[in-house]
Structure formats: structure tokens, C-alpha cells
Amino acid sequence: MWKKLHHLRRDRLFSNTGWMLLSEAIAKVSRLLTVVIMAALLTPLEFGIASLALACHELIRVFSRAGAGARVVQCDANQLPVTAANASLLQWLVCLGLTAAQIAAANYIAQFYSNPALAPLLTLMALTYLCYPIVAVKVFMLQRQNNMQYFGLACAICLSVDNIATIIFLLLDMGVMAVAYAKLLCAVAWVVIFSRVKLKSYAPSFQLTVFKALVKLTIHIFIADALRVLRSQADILIAARLLPAELFGLYSFAKNAGVGLSQSIVTAYVSGLYPFLCERFRAREVGQARKKAFTYGAAISVLFIAQSIVAPFYVSLFFAEQWQSAAVIVSILCLAGIPAIFTDTYAMLLRAANQTFNEVVLIFYCVACLAISIWALQPQNALALASASLLGGAFWCLPLLFSFIQTKFSSGVFLKKVQL
Numbered sequence: 001m002w003k004k005l006h007h008l009r010r011d012r013l014f015s016n017t018g019w020m021l022l023s024e025a026i027a028k029v030s031r032l033l034t035v036v037i038m039a040a041l042l043t044p045l046e047f048g049i050a051s052l053a054l055a056c057h058e059l060i061r062v063f064s065r066a067g068a069g070a071r072v073v074q075c076d077a078n079q080l081p082v083t084a085a086n087a088s089l090l091q092w093l094v095c096l097g098l099t100a101a102q103i104a105a106a107n108y109i110a111q112f113y114s115n116p117a118l119a120p121l122l123t124l125m126a127l128t129y130l131c132y133p134i135v136a137v138k139v140f141m142l143q144r145q146n147n148m149q150y151f152g153l154a155c156a157i158c159l160s161v162d163n164i165a166t167i168i169f170l171l172l173d174m175g176v177m178a179v180a181y182a183k184l185l186c187a188v189a190w191v192v193i194f195s196r197v198k199l200k201s202y203a204p205s206f207q208l209t210v211f212k213a214l215v216k217l218t219i220h221i222f223i224a225d226a227l228r229v230l231r232s233q234a235d236i237l238i239a240a241r242l243l244p245a246e247l248f249g250l251y252s253f254a255k256n257a258g259v260g261l262s263q264s265i266v267t268a269y270v271s272g273l274y275p276f277l278c279e280r281f282r283a284r285e286v287g288q289a290r291k292k293a294f295t296y297g298a299a300i301s302v303l304f305i306a307q308s309i310v311a312p313f314y315v316s317l318f319f320a321e322q323w324q325s326a327a328v329i330v331s332i333l334c335l336a337g338i339p340a341i342f343t344d345t346y347a348m349l350l351r352a353a354n355q356t357f358n359e360v361v362l363i364f365y366c367v368a369c370l371a372i373s374i375w376a377l378q379p380q381n382a383l384a385l386a387s388a389s390l391l392g393g394a395f396w397c398l399p400l401l402f403s404f405i406q407t408k409f410s411s412g413v414f415l416k417k418v419q420l
Helices: 002-010 012-041 044-064 068-074 077-112 118-130 132-144 148-171 175-194 208-242 245-257 259-282 286-318 321-336 338-352 356-377 382-411 413-419
Strands: none
Touching: 012 044, 012 148, 012 245, 012 259, 012 286, 044 118, 044 175, 044 208, 044 245, 068 077, 068 132, 068 208, 068 259, 077 118, 077 132, 077 208, 118 132, 118 175, 132 148, 132 175, 132 259, 148 175, 148 259, 208 245, 208 338, 208 356, 208 382, 245 321, 245 382, 259 286, 259 338, 286 321, 286 338, 321 338, 321 382, 338 356, 338 382, 356 382
């Protein structure tokens, strides 16, 4: 047993995942408290407005995570200086464009949802994009070195600043604007913490051949990440149009109290998985990396099942009477999050292998399954919408099953069994 524990401590994927899980655990303690305070101080209508603003912001913010960073993590050592310098330039261009785009779109989004309160929230949160390029290259270099201890703890501090600041601003009676002010503080904390990293940074520069290759890769990763955020937020966006305000607030609460908490585990795992896969792929250990990735994914899915079981207990324990009817919805949404673990694991394998277009196709398929499921069932209440999300997610694993069968056939495993 001691040998196994020692081996696990030296296992790169276990270490990466462990530090990122610790990061998320620290942050989610404050997140749980934030949800409790929001539920206590905001009406269901206000809770829905805040959730919708955050969903729209997250959908746009995904583009600030320039796909060029994935290339910095992945590339060979001789390509690193020029790749990092061009990636820095691309990050600045993208974030400046996103700031302008979100500010320009804020009023249109508010009009689409017939909710003027969304516009100032989105406008203020757009300013956060200006902070990320300042330390982008150092963040990429940390991931390349698999230094997830510093990266994970830094992320935990930033997310905790976001959550605690939200609570403070809510207690100061700032209403739904509290979430926007907290996002600004979180962005400032991000810059301060990562600027202290003792790693070489690279000033922005332009080299046409390298920059064109980065743009192509970035477009693929942009689309994949945008679709991934859309996949996680599609039910919220649809519910805002489909359900009455009170039921939308109830569903938003269930999403935050359920998948909003357990989804952080998937985020932690995927964040630690990609640097590990890149390192293993450079060492030509693809098969071992693939097996280990799905083994860890299966282990994490058990946590989702456990949360689904205990959800009715912690909802009744921590939340007021008006939210008790959401307990079953929380349980269903926890189970609906399981397919995301396996699809994101497979997506990171595709990304590490430079098959980013196939990653786009995979995540688009997931979004389409979810949308078709909701469209076919036409849910009229929060429970039905959660059930539709669970049904749509069940179809996400079909490409993984086909890939598994194809791998087994290509390796001759099935043929050997037939001969026996």
C-alpha cells in the first residue's frame, strides 16, 4: 500500500488533478457560502438575472482564453520562444476585441431577454478581459512545466476572491451588481498573483508563418471552447426564454447548487489533464496516457453520483424553504454532468494529438444532442428541463463508445477473442 501511495505521489496526472481539485475545493467552500447568501438576499427573479448575466459573460469570456496557449503548452522546446511571443500578441488582440464586443452587445442582449438590468452588468464585466493578457504567457508557461501546484493555488485564491467579494457586496446591499464588482476584483487578483511567477516572459512579436498557424489553431480551439461553454450554459439560456421568471430562478438555483459545484471537479481534472497529455505525447506514450485519462475520468464520475445521492440532504440543511422543491432537480443535474467528464477527456486527447477540428465536431455534437432533446420534450417546468438535459447528455458518450470499439478492433483484441 505504501508503494502504491508513493507511486501516486509521483504520478504526474494524479499530482496535477490533486492540486487542481484542492484548488476547486478551496474555492467551492466560498462558492457554497456565496450561493447561500445569494439565495437569502436575492429574490428568485434577481437570482435569475444574476445567473443569466454570468452565463452570457462566460459564453463570451471563453474567447479570452486564446487557443494559442494550448500550442505554447504543446510545442517542442526549440519552437517555444517564437510561439510564446506570437501567442502573447494574439492574446492582446483577442482580449481588446472581446472588451469592445461585449460592451457593444450588452444593450442588445438586454433587449433580447427584455431585461434592462443585464446591460450594466455585462458592460462592467467586459473590463475584466483587459487584465488577462498582462500575465498570459506566464500562465501558459506554468502549465507547460506541469507546475499545477502554483497554478491551482493561484486559481483557488482568485475564485475565492470572486466569491467572497460577491458576498461582501451583497451584504453592502448592492444587489445584482455585486457579481460584476466581484469579477473585476478577481481579474485584478489574477494579474497580481501570476505576475509574481519567476518564469521568463515573452514580449508580443509578429512572425507571419508562426502567427498564421497560431490563428488557425486558435480558431479551432475558440470554437470548441465556445461550444463547450454553450453546452454547459444552453439549458440556462433556453430556460430564460422558456420558463416563467419564478421557475427560471428555481432552475438557476438548482444548477448553481448542483452542477455548478460538481462541474468544478471536471474543470480541475481537465485543467491538469491537458499538460499531462502533452508531456506524454512528446514522450510517445500515447496508449498509456489514454488509458490513465479515462481511468481517472471514471473515478471522478463516482463523485457526481455521490453528490446526486446527498443533494436532497444538503439542500434541506443549508437552504431556505422556498428552495426545497429544487432538491430533486439538483440530483438530476448532478447525474447529467457525468457525460461531460468523458467527452472532455476524449476532447483533450484529440487536442493533445493536434486533432482540434475533430474536437470541434465532438463538442458540436454534444450541443446538438442537448438542444434536440430539449426541443423534442418541450419542457414546461424546471424538473422536465433537468430531465431533458439528462437525456441529451446520455447521447454524448456514443462517439466515445465508437472510438473504443474502433481502438479494440485495430489492436486485434476482438479478433483474438473470436479465435478463442
